[in-house]
Structures are given as C-alpha cells and as structure tokens.
Amino acid sequence: MQKDPISRPVSVNARHRDHTSSSPLTIVLKLGTSSICDELTYTPRLAVLSGIVETVVNLRNLGHRVVLVSSGAVGTGLRQLNLKEKPSEMSRKQAVAAVGQGRLLSLYDDLFKLFSIPIAQVLLTRSDIAERAQYQNACGTFSALLDMDVIPIVNENDTISVTGIRFGDNDTLSGLVAGMIDADVLFLLTDVDALYTDNPRTNPDAQIVRTVEDIASIGDKVSTETSGSTLGTGGMTTKLVAADLATAAGVSTIISLGSAPHRILSIIDYLYSSQDPSLPHPCPYTLFPAKSRLLGDRKWWIHHGLHSYGSIFIDTGAVKALIQNKSSLFATGITQSQGQYVAVQGVRVIWADRDLEVARGIVNYASNEVERVIGHHSTEFRSILGYADADCIIHRANLARTLDLSTLKDLLAEGE
Template identity: 40%
Template sequence: MTEPRDAIRTARRVVVKIGSSSITAPQGGVDLYRLQALTGVIAKRSLQGDQVLLVSSGAIAAGMTSLGLTKRPKDLATQQAAASAGQGGLMAAYTNALKLHGLNAGQVLLTADDMHRRSHYVNASRTLEKLLELEIVPIINENDTVATDEIRFGDNDRLAALVAHLVNADALILLTDVDALYDGHPRTPGTTRIPVVSSMEEITGVDISATGSAVGTGGMVTKVAAAQLATAEGIAVLLTSAEQAVQALAGEDVGTLFLPTGRKRRARSRWLAHASSVNGRLVLDAGAVEAVVQRQTSLLPVGVTRVEGMFRSGDTVDLCDPSGAVIARGLVSYDSTELTRVVGRRLDTATASARSRGGSAVAARTVIRRDDLVVL
C-alpha cells in the first residue's frame, strides 16, 4: 500500500527551500555550521541519484555584518546593498560546503520579470535543466540587488514554488524555523501538529498569521500560499524545520505534508496559470463560461460582455464569469481598444460592427485560442 510520504521518499527531482533564519545568525552573517549541515543532507540525496535544487534565502542577512547592521534593513536601497555584499559570501559558503562531498554548485539569480516573460521563463528552464544534466546543484535566489518593489517575488517561498513549476519537480520541501503547521499557535497548550493536508479547505480555520523571523521576510502565510501554488500542479509539499531536514528528505513522518490537489500540466500551461503577468480582465456570459470551462473551446467575441483594463495583443488576461470570479487565463489576440469594439459580436458580423462604430475595421478573429488558454 502506498503511503502519502512516499511522494517525498521516491521523488526523483526535489526543490528544497531554506529560509534566512535557518542558515544565518540572528544578528546577520552566515552560520557555517548550519549551512554545512544542510548541504550534507542535500549531498546525500544527490549522491543517491536524485536531482536536488536549492532555493536559498540569506543574501541580505549575510551582508548585514559587512554593512555594520544588526537588524534587517527596511528600505529597498539598503536591502539591495546588503544583498550585493552578502550574495558572494553566501555562494562561496555553499560552493565550499558542497565540494566537501564532491559536488559542484551553480548560482542562478532570478527576478519576477524572469518568470513573467515567456522567453525569460524558457531560458531559465533550459539553464536549470543543463545544470542538472551536468550534475551541478543549482543554488537559486531572488536577484535582490536589482529587483524593485514592483517586480519582486515578495518572498522566496513563492519563488520556490515557481521554480518547482519551472523544472517540473516531483516534490517541494520548505525548511523553516518551525517544525510543522499546527492547529493553533505552537506555544499554546493543547495544540497539535497537522501531519497531512489533503486540501486547503481542511486548514481554513487554522491561524497562520504569525510573522517570520527578524532576518527573513516570510511567515506561515507565505509558506501555505507556496504549498497551494505547488500542489495545484501535482507537486507534493513538505513543510518542516531545517533541523529535521534529514528526516524530511528520507520521507519520515515529520512536519506537515501537503498532498497534490491538481494534476501536472504542460510547461506552457503552468507558466500561463501561475507566472505570467496579468494585464486585464474579460467578463464572459454564462454560455461562454460553459464553453471555456466544460467544453474547453476557444473564446470568441460573442461570449465577451465587458473588457476591463488596458492590454495589447499577446498579453495575459483573466477570464471572469458574470459575477466577476476568475475562471481561466489566456493570451489575448486583440488590443483592448480593438476588442471593446467587437464584444458580443459573432465572427461574421464583428468586422461590420466595428466599421459601423467608426474607426478602422477590426479583423474578426478568435479572442483567445484554446492552446493559449488555461482553466483555473
């Protein structure tokens, strides 16, 4: 009989995310002992023939000592300076630690823009695939030195989930400073560990509002959100502490296991559903919703009732039902101004309708092709 944690034990490709507080000291700087313990665990799994990618926070915390800081800076410019000062030392520590096990490390720095843009997304995927093919352990982090508030991931938990999508991972392990998700505050008497989560509805009433550590940015909210993002694409997620990394990667009963809630989709669909940047919304009538969701057809102008936002042909837009709930996402073939002139029209009357409303004729065509659309 298959056990739930076999999903972790037998995973051939694993993404491991480690938080800042688990590899750095509270006042900043890399904790070499803890970092070497982590790389030892990763090396063991890698030397067994599995592929492991590490998404590591810690660049800003590692650079704090160089800048004479004892608390994580709050302004973006100082964060970028700290990341610049710390990223090299953090990577050197990983490189040296992995070499002790006969493994090489490769640094990959990403921004949210690399995920949003399809060409960048594909290039990042190719790079990671080549590193794995060459048996190099990818060490991935957000490129904090150039990221701005507008194009940040926000936390490395989300980045880890998107990397798991990017490489079609079998499992994602989130290592943090707490050992599991609990049904209440961990320090409150009577609270118990939640060993397995089969669906997000099971933890609707669980308080996950606790904030992260002094040197990190995440908290339980970001970790549960990352788990939801990954499990939706058929990826098992284990949340536990860095101290239990050995047991976690061995598939033992530690932490909280989030079971997959969806099936794995093709790479293009994963990007469209979770990583692309949405630039507008199309509200559909009931018939179009049924056609898109149930019959999985392309979207035609006749099914669109309202256009919201400004977008260009080729941009990503959300498709909404009459109540405004998002039901799908796709790459639109019209500019927003063009589409506004043909909404609700059949293809054989759309061009004539556009002429009658003034302006140049709009070539009647499918709004979103089925191959460019994903149901959420």
Template identity: 40%
Template sequence: MSVTRKAVAAAERIVVKVGSSALTTAGAGLDTGRLDALVDAIADRIGRGSQLVLVSSGAIGSGLAPLALKKRPRDLATQQAAASVGQLALAHAYAESFGRYSLTVGQVLLTSDDVVRRSHYRNAQRTLSRLLALGAVPVVNENDTVATEEIRFGDNDRLAALVAHLIGADALLLLSDVDGLYDGDPRDGATRKITEVTGDADVDGISVGMSSSGLGTGGMVSKLAAARTAAAAGIPVLLAAADQAAHALTTADVGTAFVAADTRLSARRFWLGYAAGPTGRLQIDDGAVAAVVRRRRSLLAAGITGVDGDFQAGDVVELVDAAQRVVARGVVNFDAGELPELIGRSSHELPPEQRREVVHADDLVPLRRASA
C-alpha cells in the same frame, strides 16, 4: 504512509527551498551551523542518487552584520546593497559546506523577467539542467542586487515553485521555521496542524499570517501559495521546518504534504497559468465560469461582463468571477479598447471579423475548480 509522502521520499529530482529565517539571525547574520546541517541532509540525499536544486534565501540577511545594519532595511537601495555583500558570503558558505562532500556548487541568480519571458524561461531551464547533468548543485536565489519592485518575485517560495516546474522536478520541499501548515497561528495552542492537503477545500478559509522574524519576505501566505501552485501543476509538495530537513529528505514523515494534481501541466500552460505577468482582467458571468473552468471551453464575448486594464491582443489576462476571484488565465485575442462594445453579445450579433473567441481554449488555463 500516504502516496504523496512516498512520492517525495522516492523523488529523483527535487527542489528544496529554505527561507531566510532558517539560515540567518538578526544579530549575527548567517548561521553557518544551521547551513551546515541543511547541507548534511541534502548531501545525504544526493549520495543516494537524487538530483537536487537548492533555492536559498538569506542574501540580504547575510549582509546585515558586515554592513553594521541592525535589521532588514526597508528601502530598495539598501536592500540591494546588503544583498550584494550577503550573496557573496552566502555563496562562499555553501561552496565550503558542500565541499566537505566533494560537491560543486553553481550559483544561479534570477529575476522575475527570467521566468516571465518565454525566451528567458528556456535559457534558465537549459542552465539548470546542464548543471545537474554535470553533477553540480545549483543554488538559486532571486537577484536582489538588481531586482526592482516591478520585476522581483517578492519571495523565493514562488520562485521555488516555478523552478520546480522549470526543471521537471519530482517533488518540491519548502523549509522554514514552522513545522507545517496550521489552521491558525501555530503559537496558539488551540490550532491544529494539517498533515495533508488534497485540494482547495482543505485550505479555503484558513487564516495564515506573515513572517514574524523580520528577515524574510514571505511567511506562510507565500508558502501556501507556492505549494498550491506546484501541486496544481502536478508536483507533490512537502512543507516542513528546516531543522526537520533530514527527515523530510528521507522518510518524508514530517510537515504538511500537498497532493499533486493527476496531470502535469505542459511548460507553456504552466507559464500561462503561473509565470506570465497578466496585463488585465476580464470579469465573466457564472455561465462562462462553468464553461471555461469545468468544461474547458473557450471564452466568448457573451460571457464577459467587464474589462479592466490596458492590454493588447496576445497578452495574458486573468479571468475573474463575480466575486473577483481569479478562475483562469489565458491569451486574449482582442485589444482592451475593442472589447467594451462586444461584451455580452452573442457571436451571431457580431460582425464577421469579430466572430472569434476572446480567449481560445487552447490558450486558457483554469486555476480554480468550478462547482457542478
């Protein structure tokens, strides 16, 4: 067994994410049989000494049948209405199911704002940590009843990756209706399942489609992004089918394992790299890419080739290469309006008051490996 799978099997604190398609069906809504089977596997792992946070989709899907809706609504207001009905049904189902094992459930509803803002980030962290300390099972979901297009996570896979780092999890388990990551459409018999991902090279160029169930918002695209986010932050990840939950939470010998980076990011650097909402972009040349990504140097004005967005000093911006790939994120030290006249100029060419880093190395998080 690989080191990563051993780490998942031995993890003391785990985040498990389950998707809508694994819990609900378009016609009948919430499938309590599937939910009970998931809870059985989770309760067994808790009984063996692990702490576990469950990030569960399914609120909107659970509200369709009670509201006589035949499919997931497209408009935000009806989605919120379905979520308000379905969230209650989902929480009740989890409380009853975990109650079979005398386990108490605590519901935690989050919006993107709760993670993007540093003060809210710490509040969420304290709440989840306290629930675990009290022996409860936190069940986390995006607060679909109030989230708008501007502040929603978009899918619970990303939310699960953020929560995993938030609570200092030892592993992240992503469960769906697919039994792993494939190099194409898994319904095509010619595709191959990838059993382990060690880095970007293993998944670059892979074509993954969106969910076809009509109930979820993610699909393999969001799961791959979430797995890479958590692994890059130092958290081992296992991607598996929901009906394999028992195996995933015992031997971890199923699905696709994502090898974690050697060093776990601090809370602040993780927030910078993956949680904070960027307000602009700085395009940088190849020399600057090598400096900030490989050598972990500060970004200077000389390496910038373009500026996009309306941001102020202190905001988080993305650094992109010539191909518009995001290579890093960081806190910018200039307003957007100040930079056009500085870009491409060496420090000695600038006035003394402007001879400072555009993004300091201490406030910069590389997101992509640079070639040697």
C-alpha cells in the same frame, strides 16, 4: 502538541507510487532567511548551513538530484555593511541584497567545495519566466546543470526586481522552480516543523496536520499565524501558496523544520519506501500530496508563471462556456476590460457577477482593441477595428482555467 488528527498518511501520489527509497528523485529544498541568518546579529547560522550541505551531499550519494532555493541575501548584506535593520527604501534594500548575494554564494561555495561539488548561481525574476521562450530556456538551464551534477542555488534577483512583478517571497519561487524542473518533492524548510491546527508556540494543545489534500479548504482548519521573520518576507500563508503551485504541477510538497535538515533523509525514506504506511512517522512534518489531475506544462505556465497585466470581466454565459464546454473566450461574453495590455500578454478572466477569477490566459488583442469590440461578434471585428487577427479574444489553448466544473455547478445552484 504532537497529537495527530490523521491516523495514517495517504499515498504520496500516483505519479510517484512506483518510487522506492533507492529510486532517484528530483528534490527542491527551500531554505528561509531565519534558517540562514540570526535575526538580531545577522550572523550566518553555520550549523544549519553545514547541515543543509551535508544533507544535499547525502541525497546526491543516494542518486537524487537536488536544487536549493535559498533566501538570506538581505540578511547577509546587512551583516557585511554593519547595518542594524533592513532599509525601507527599495533601492537601498536592493543594494543590500546585491552585497549579500555574493557573500551568501561564497559561503555555499566554501561548504560544497569541501565535498568537491560544483554549484551554480541562478537568479530569477518574474519577468524571466513570464515570456514563454525565456521560461523554456530557464527550464533547459536547470536540466543542463543537473545533468552536469551541479547544485543550482536559486534566489530571486532582488537587485533588479520591481514591485508588482516580483515573486514576493522565495516560497512562491520554490514552487515555481519545482514545477519548472518537474521535481518529485519540494521541501519548504521553515522555523516550525509542520502545519498545526493552532499556533504551537502559544497553544500546547495544537495538533499537527500530517496530510493536506485540499489546500483551498485547509485555511479554516489550521493556524497560519506563524509569520515570516523580521528579515524574511514569507510565513505559513505563503507556504500554502507554494504548495498549491507545486502540487498542481505534480510535485509533492512537505513542510519541515529548517534547523533539522537531517530529517529530510528520514522523511524521504519513509514516504518512498515500501514499509507499512500505518507505522509511526519518523518525525513531525506536513505532506501536501501532488494532485492526480495535473495541468499540462503550458497551462501550468500560463496559470502560475505568466504575469497578468490586466483583467477581462465576463458574464455568466461566457463562464459556462469556458468551464463547461472548455471553449475559447469571445468578445460577446465580455462586459469590461481593466488594465493596459498588448496582444500575447497575460490577463485574468473574472466572472463579473461574482468578482471571481475563473481563468488566466494570453490575449489575441490589446486592451484598447478589446474595449472597442466588447459585446460584438467576431464577424464585426473588421468593420470596428479595420482588421481581424483572430475570431476570439483568448483561444482555448491559451486558457488555464482556475475554476473547476464542480465548483461552478455549486455556485450556479446557489443562485437558483
């Protein structure tokens, strides 16, 4: 089961190549519900929690800065309320999370207090970072906490999150947090020790995948059957999403075993030391190296942080202009608008002929205005709307392209 189809690891990434095992890193650790609570009794897994705390302390002693993204509020709340299963009704589920969140933070506080380390609770919702100023404020708060040697403990604010604008799972949240704080490494700690070519629980010949450089194509080569627990919401698929988010922001991402947090130290030492990379790995894990061509902070936020309130469909000519020429989006190339949005809200830009997302952006006009100017030149806006606030629907500075040029060329070649 430990066969390695990749003979040697790749460099972590260009940005981190100068790091050594003694250089300070900013590290995000994401701990899933199954690592925190027993699935049947909902009792806290104190051994795992204690191991995580000791690992964080050891990382801090080495000079690293650590943020902990922790699930477990619902599971802890079920235990406190003596409930046998997670409620299906949203309001009751949120109430259980509200009860459990306080108890979970108390557990962390008791453990970190043994080492005289202060902690801070940070509860986020998608809407908290969907507005640029709030996103920047959140980044500033994380920076201040880390400068004060405080351990931020992050969770989604389940008490008030609304379906449709939720992160959906803490894997996604951890990827966003890693990008927000400009982290070096994100550890996704789960109930399996790595990504495998098949489910290692049912297939003893499953091979471990040590390095994944192309997340988009890995789905056909590996197993994502290891779903989330009955308490959790994530699975291996959500970890691939989180890795995609983080690596786009320059954060190397690692899947490792949550019940063995001590492995984090050896993995960090291995990846960031100057030892021969052809030497054997210290333990099973999967590495997603950070991408070499990174989105800028604002473009990354538009792509991953900004909530999309609708969709704008465009023709092939507009797709070419956006991707090949990196132009703004003009009304002449729009074929349809879906959803209700207002100016300065986020939308998805869809290639109409292929029903394929090509970009995300911040609109200059509301959906009812866009519908009225579809197919028209900007010189006609004033006669149609009575005003012209901008000559384009989305300015190129407010566009984050999700389709790359090489893929566009391949798709266009297929149609010839």
